[in-house]
Structures are given as structure tokens and as C-alpha cells.
Amino acid sequence: MLDLLERPAARTAVRPAIRIRVIAPAAARRADFDRFAQTFLTRLHGSAYQLCRDWHLAQDLAQTTLTKLFQSWDRASDSDNLPAYAQKILLRVYLDHRRRRSSTETTPGSFQEPAYEMSTDLRLDLLGAMSRLPPRDRAIVALRYFADHSVEQVAAELGVPVTVVKSQTRRSLIKLREILGGDRPALFA
Secondary structure: OHHHHOOOOOEEEOOOOEEEOOOOOHHHHHHHHHHHHHHHHHHHHHHHHHHHOOHHHHHHHHHHHHHHHHHOHHHHOOOOOHHHHHHHHHHHHHHHHHHOHHHHOOOOOOOOOOOOOOOHHHHHHHHHHHHOOOHHHHHHHHHHHHOOOOHHHHHHHHOOOHHHHHHHHHHHHHHHHHHHHHHHHHHOO
């Protein structure tokens, strides 16, 4: 009964005569694929590592290759050189991965926020002092000292000359020193 539910036999026309390709039952195809995958997985994983130099990515590439190979197993099993067929799939999977923008993203080893020893009251005092500066001066100080931009970057972002950034930074820091007064040593300790 299960043989009747299998896909109909694929037919390939040859000029002098008709050649019929007989498809094995699903269980036999699955067993053939499992046998091939078990014997070839180590070699496939090694080839993937040679391509990308990352063991985890190589495992992903090998698994994706086996998935694609399984999906086309009926056609692939007729191949004269099945390992070469799998290697070609692996190469295409690797190239597809490299074309994706996400393949170039990296994550830092460990990202930790700096531990500030500043009390909440001092931080609020600093933010209050910053709010008393004019908007452009506040932007310059924030970009220079909080966002850690260079003078040239700040000038480009705000659309002002470099000399304006330098002079406004100097004036803004003088104003902040006056506003903060006695709290200044605790802020910069």
C-alpha cells in the first residue's frame, strides 16, 4: 500500500529509447542518506572549517549542507561522485553565508559598563548644571565628554567650524566649574 503512495517514478527521455528511473521506497532512501551522512560528516565538517576557520560556523555549515543534500537526495544519489556533490553544496552554502550582511558582525568578548563611584546626588547636580548651558554648548559638551567624540567629529555633526567647537567647549567648561563650585572635586575624583 505504501508503494502506491510514493511519488510516481521519474521518467527521463533518451533519444533512441525511453529510460525509466525507479525511485526506491522512502525508508530505503532514508537509510542510504543516513549511511552517507554518518560516513561523510567528519570530512564535511573539516572542509567547512577550512573554509571559515570557525568550529561553530563550520558545524552550522555542515548541518545546512546535509539538510540541502537530504532535500535533493533523489537527484543527488544518482550522482557519480556523491562526496564531490556534497562538497559543492557546502561551498555554495558557505558563499551564501558570506554574502549575508550578518556574517561580518562580531560581538565583543565582554562588554561591561564602567563602574562609576559617583553618588546619585552628584550626578543630578552635574545634569542640572548641564541643563543651564545653552543648547549648542550643552550639545558640544555632551558629544565631547559623554559620547567621546573628537573636536572634528563634533564640528561635523553640528555643522560648525572646529574653532567654534574649541572655543565653546572652553567657555562651557568654565561655566560648569562656576555652577558646580564646591561639588567639582567630588565629581572629578
